[in-house]
Amino acid sequence: METIDLTRLRAYTKETGQPTHPEMLDTRPMEHVTKIEIDEEHITVEFDERTTRYYNANEIVKREWVYKYNDDAAFVRAIAGVIDLARKHLKDMPENIACPPGCAECCSGYEPFVTKADVERLAEHLDMSFADVMREYIIERRSADGYHLGWVRKVTEDVADRCVFLKGTKSGRFYCGVYEGRPGDCREFSPIGCEDVDDMISRRSKFEPGTPFQPKKRTARRSRR
Ligand code: SF4
Numbered sequence: 001m002e003t004i005d006l007t008r009l010r011a012y013t014k015e016t017g018q019p020t021h022p023e024m025l026d027t028r029p030m031e032h033v034t035k036i037e038i039d040e041e042h043i044t045v046e047f048d049e050r051t052t053r054y055y056n057a058n059e060i061v062k063r064e065w066v067y068k069y070n071d072d073a074a075f076v077r078a079i080a081g082v083i084d085l086a087r088k089h090l091k092d093m094p095e096n097i098a099c100p101p102g103c104a105e106c107c108s109g110y111e112p113f114v115t116k117a118d119v120e121r122l123a124e125h126l127d128m129s130f131a132d133v134m135r136e137y138i139i140e141r142r143s144a145d146g147y148h149l150g151w152v153r154k155v156t157e158d159v160a161d162r163c164v165f166l167k168g169t170k171s172g173r174f175y176c177g178v179y180e181g182r183p184g185d186c187r188e189f190s191p192i193g194c195e196d197v198d199d200m201i202s203r204r205s206k207f208e209p210g211t212p213f214q215p216k217k218r219t220a221r222r223s224r225r
C-alpha cells in the first residue's frame, strides 16, 4: 500500500510556513510513459494515459510531471548524454532515399487531394475541360476552407486501389500516366524515409515508362472554364 511521509510534509510546513495537504500528493508510480518533452529548462513527462470510451465521446485522462532540470547537475548530465547520442546519429541516412524504378506503392495507398490549380493543370495536360476532369477523375469532397476539391479517383471504389492515372502492369513496371500534370500532393510526396517502398524491386533494373494516360474519347475537351 502507498503511504505518504507525513513527517516530511509537516517539516516542509514548519520550514516554509506554507500549509500542506496530504491528499494533494500523488504517490502513484510513474508508469506507461507516452511522451517526453525537453526544452532548455524543463522536462515534461506524460504518463499513465487512460481512455474511457463513450458512444459519442472519449474521455482521456493522463498524468504529467514537469521538472525544472537545469539546476540539477545529474539531470543536465543525462540530457547532455541524449544530445551527444543525437549528434552521433545526425548523419544517419534513412533506409530509402530514392524511388526504385517502377515502384508506385504510394499511388495505391494514398488518395492525392486536389486543389483548383491541380484540376486546372490536369485539364490542360489531358486537353479536357475542368468540369470533365472533375466528373471523370475526381471524387468530390470539398474541404471546409474550399482549398481542396476532392481526391483523384481509384480504379475501383476501394480507396486503397490503384490511382486511375497509374499505368503499367505490375510493381517494377508502374509509372504515372499524367506525370507532368500530376497533383501537388504527388509532387510533394518524398521517397526520403518512405516506408511504403517495394523492396522487391531491384534498384539497378532499367525501366522506361510507356505511353501516357489517354482520356476516353468522349471526354476530350468540350468547353473551357
Ligand atoms: S519509394 Fe515510396 S515514394 Fe517512391 S514510388 Fe515507392 S512508395 Fe512512392
Ligand code: SF4
Residues within 6 Å of the ligand: 104, 106, 107, 108, 112, 152, 163, 164, 165, 166, 167, 175, 176, 177, 178, 179, 182, 183, 186
Ligand atoms: S497522379 Fe500519378 S503520381 Fe499521383 S497517385 Fe496517380 S499515378 Fe501516382
